[in-house]
Amino acid sequence: MARIAMxxxxxxxxxxxxxxxxxxxxxxDGFANGVxxxxxxxxxxxxxxxxxxxxMLPGLDGRGLVxxxxxxxDVPIVMxxxxxxxxxxxxxxxxxxxxxxxxxxxxxxLVARVRAVLRRSAIPARQAEATDAITVGNICLxxxxxxVTVSGQVIxxxxxxxxxxxxxxxxxxxxxSRGQLLERVWHDEVEGDTRTVDMHVSRLRDRLATxxxxxxxxxxxxFGYRLRERASP
Numbered sequence: 001m002a003r004i005a006m007x008x009x010x011x012x013x014x015x016x017x018x019x020x021x022x023x024x025x026x027x028x029d030g031f032a033n034g035v036x037x038x039x040x041x042x043x044x045x046x047x048x049x050x051x052x053x054x055x056m057l058p059g060l061d062g063r064g065l066v067x068x069x070x071x072x073x074d075v076p077i078v079m080x081x082x083x084x085x086x087x088x089x090x091x092x093x094x095x096x097x098x099x100x101x102x103x104x105x106x107x108x109x110l111v112a113r114v115r116a117v118l119r120r121s122a123i124p125a126r127q128a129e130a131t132d133a134i135t136v137g138n139i140c141l142x143x144x145x146x147x148v149t150v151s152g153q154v155i156x157x158x159x160x161x162x163x164x165x166x167x168x169x170x171x172x173x174x175x176x177s178r179g180q181l182l183e184r185v186w187h188d189e190v191e192g193d194t195r196t197v198d199m200h201v202s203r204l205r206d207r208l209a210t211x212x213x214x215x216x217x218x219x220x221x222x223f224g225y226r227l228r229e230r231a232s233p
Contacts, residue, residue: 001024001027003048004021004048004051005050007053009033014030033058033059034057034060034065041073042184048075050118051076053078055080063091066079066092066097067096077097077098082103137230138214139214141162156207158203164185168217173227175220179224182196201225215228
């Protein structure tokens, strides 16, 4: 069975849905707002197999939460909302939701929808487990082993350097702001000090260059950094 995050600010709905999901054998972690859910997700992105997200949330609403999660992950998401207009549903799917259920709903139907979404996502998940390596150029990261090789040769990285490189490899070619990297790698350990990011990027850049990496970390002026494979001469 799966571990599921439920982001719902109505305690009665949250309690009822959790009861049904746990009866099905799932573990359920509940959040009453999008900010706490996003913080927990970024602290451990692989924690949940599926997210149930209400659209009308205090602080960071469901749209904003799904949009941010979709920038970082393909985790299955089922939206729950009282908005039943066709345009609202289309917007939910456009944001990246895998399914959409309007309130009031039958909890048994929700359980069936969850079961179906988990079943559809099972094959890609097994394939990802079989090949846990991600590469850019001649840089290869093994996520399970937390190791990095360049042209097959292992390079020694500190834990935060590995996490920083992973964030850039997963978003290769895209610019990431210093704030995004700070939140993704350091979470709440460092409060707003982007100099920490610059220092670690400098060390990581030197290590990759010394190892002969074919991808390099570029500085995006007044914004952040981007990992991009060097053009062939």
